[in-house]
Amino acid sequence: MKAVAVFAVRVVVLTVVLIIAFMIASNVAGMAQAPVSSAQAATPTAQASLPSAQAVSTPTSQAQQAAALLGPLLVYTFLVSAVIAWIIQRSRWRGLKLIAALVFTFYGLMTCISQIETIAYLRGKMPPGLIEKLFVMGAIVALLFVPLAVLIMGKIRGPEQPHVERGLTLKSQVARFVILALVYVVLYYLFGYYVAWQNPDLRLYYAGTMELKSFYQQILSVVTGTPWMLPFQFGRGLLWVLFAYPVIRMLNTRRIETAGIVAALFGVGSFVLLLPNPLMPASIAHSHFWETLGCDLLLGAIVSWVLTADARLIA
Template sequence: MGAKQILNWTGRTALLLLLFFILFIIGSMAVSGMIPDIESEPGLLPDNLGFFIFGMLNTLLIIALILSSHWHGWKLALLLAFAYYGAVTVLTQIETWYFMSNITVSAKLLPRLFIMGLPVAFVCIPLAVWILGKGRAKEAIEPKAEMKMSVKQTLFKLLGIALLYIVLYWGAGYYIAWQNPDLRSFYGSPGAILPFWEHTVNTLSSDPGLFPFQALRAMLWTLCAIPIIRGSKLNVWRTAVLLGLFFTVPQISGLILANPLMPSASVRLSHMIEGLASNFVFGMLIAWLLHREHTSIQDLFGLGKK
């Protein structure tokens, strides 16, 4: 890449970063005056540096998602916008509704959190498609993922995805996040931690809707993943890494900032580590399971014919 191209791409990235910041701030105006008056502990980094890194990570991810797709124009813009809004806003805020409605998030604030994510998803991403030169088709590239499989195999894999997500979510939740006494206290369970199986049985008894709710979230994650997998012109492993980043970077990067809705820095850090451990692996597994049909269990694990 020559100096002119480096300068060109540096300029495009800077423009997209500025655009991301502007639209994120516009979206944040939806919750203006509705955030509870709770003093938050500082973020992992100083405010300005943390906000810059948050914006840069999200901007680079959006660039990667766009440039790795064989789609162009409005098809790419709309599919990626809906996938981004689903993964970054819908899936995050329905969990906010489930766990934090009685803690720091009021009934009036909750719908505003869904509105907050609209500008980045539905304005920034379509504009980024054109800024990055993907507004018009230039070449016909065959997708790497065929995603053609029988109804039976599709249903079997979707069931497997739901079970895998529950295992990853619950395992990482207990062995990483729930080990933090500050986090247990924040969610209304102060005191000593219960053994894993006792905790699991108690949760199934006191909150029987939790696992079905997480199975539903697994299906929504999958729905958001399909445009990334189907549109990717990368090989399956690179697509899997990209999907893992898509499932973690936007959701986790916000936790490096101070946040009155989750004022404890140690709670935010525990959720960061938990999310990185579970969602990245989950994204990679979805890409592997759905990128093509597998003819047998051996084939699924890479032991059969490809």
């Protein structure tokens, strides 16, 4: 019981630390002066910058926006902090090794995954320099938050816990990464179509029409109209696996708990879509939330389950 209480207190402290890290990073990266466009609203990391963006000009509307933002922001930062605390608590790594691995994973999943999609789809619609600022902001948050999280969780010092491991051949590792990237592409389009695309408001928002084509017709239009999308999403799938790999390696947990941790790590970023966004209708943001939450939770569990099959001898 005491251990649970201590863990809960640490998560609360980490939540405060993460909010402060966002505030500092936003100002250092110049996000407070960055204009916000509707294109930005389509990406989770961009939405995370909205609290500091000058989207409104009157004190009254700013106060209303801040009040509407507070609850979802607390939920988002609390959940992120809880997942990171869970990872650190169950990690067998310590010190700089743990910090470096988590900075890599945190920055990759919270910033790179979403912003490379922004570059591919929306760069021409965004103000000059904004994407660069988003990458800088994400890096600053990772560099500020992760070391403090490791310190607060008491994993700065101490011996690395022993574990039983059998090596994977390079061929086996590459095969698993490729298979998982293909799994991501399948999940991406299945959830995109059967969850998000079922919302007529969302179809009108992105395609300019409420017409609902069949899944086959929709995929065919992707393949013929934008053939680069499939290899691009395959590359993003490889990145999902790459950013998860250090966490899977560091955990000293049973296979089922590892799957739960990685699923939570993948899925927690979706909650940023619940932040109030005056530039994206709530209906569309909520459709994206359920789309990404379901897809990322399932992907995280599959990635973990596949990579732990041979990585360690787990009871």
